[in-house]
Amino acid sequence: MGYNSKINNAASIAEKRLSEFFQTIAGLSLFSIDFFKNVIFPPYEFAEIKKHMDELGVKTLPIVSVTGFIIGLVLTMQSQPVMARFGAESFLPGMVALSVVRELGPVITALIFAGRVSSGIGAELGSMRVTEQIDAMEVSAINPFKFLVVTRVLACTLILPMLTIYVIFLAIIGGFLAIFLSQGINFELYVNAVVNSLQFTDIIPGIAKTFVFGYIVGIVGAYKGYYTENGTVGVGKASTSSVVIASLLILLVDMVLVKITVLLWSN
């Protein structure tokens, strides 16, 4: 195969992928409109939302606990020599807290949540679609969108901020352990340094964006699962593509939100 045909082949594959991506974004936008239409009007499925929040929270808790603690520990261990070189070791607790609160905590928790939950929602709704359970609901005069999609998306939107706060807390503890082991710092001193370094404008945008990330995780998984086709193969694809798209969107939206935060609170 000549270079020209290879390039043409690669270009047509890239074009197809790009077109699929934009089709997904368009589909997701319409799906989101349906979500907001359904979320406003009763009946409200509070029991279902609570059930999903319990399930999603419990399911994700072990992995985010380990991750949160290790982020704080490793970040501190990596930063310590650099800070020491500039004689700025006293700023270490503040630096760890700021990094974790503003960026690392929200984004890493969201990415882990996407991997764990978006794929699960995609697979669950996908298998319900291919085994006609969603059709069975619809034909029983029950709104499957409200019962299956709205409840899961709301649960994701509400539970992710809580998980993020928990991860941030554990990361700060991990940071303390790293400094304590190397310098033997007092816990009260460490907490003071952390609290003094954080401001309202650091905490609120960091936590607020996790509502958006939670929504992305829920809506992408639900969208991919709800419109699954081609049997069990389709379920697998829905599960995998949910994680990929949700992770990509989290990073893209984070970039935009960080820019907005900087513009709003730069002074």
Place this chain on the structure above:
Amino acid sequence: MPFIEIKNISKSFDDFVVLDDISLNIQETENMVLFGRSGTGKSVLLKCIVRLLEPDKGEIFIEGKNVLELNLKKLNEVRKQIGFLFQSAALYDSMSVRENLEFPLIRNFNFTPAERERKVKDVLEKVSLEDSIDKRPSELSGGMKKRIGLARTIITEPKLILYDEPTTGLDPITSKEISQLIMELQKDLHTTSIIVTHDLICAKIIASRAVVLKDGKIRYEGNIEDLTSTNDPFLKDFFSDEVVDSYNGRN
């Protein structure tokens, strides 16, 4: 006035015409069996009746209401009068048998918990699966799933029941039991039924009328005895002992 009136329904998927200008009337309390080779649009027709699929053209009237023109709220009022038994039974995996049965009652009706409990026990008794009330669908055999699916279909006491291959995937004995059960329920509840099946034994037990679809059109309409003794080459082939035995054996 017929209970269901299907007028000139057509449905295509891309270039493949599945239903081609089908018209059909079903009278109240009639049990109509729909035959045809795989892919001839039997299940598509059932799904068009409840608007799980939208036909490309035509009209479908249920008790005089054109279901294709109803808004979602009015369509759901009609759907509450319809039961649909899916080929796979479509039990909700995440719920127990009890929750599966209670689900449409809680959502669509105002029964007290005691009334719901009584209804659940009644339908489970009808399908002889009282002991399975707290089991999950994954713990049930294929025949039990079909029975629970049937119980969920009749718990709301619908006027019309649509059966999509109720005996597919079952052994001949269970298949016969399910067919007899459908017949008994029909007698008890006086429902109108449309049954999609390939199973001649099931059809002979249930059918008061049979319709055969071929190439998107109605090829035959009449009673089951005439259908199986016809000289039409396609029907003769379709209902030949060899084909029927091989189907039942495979089943």
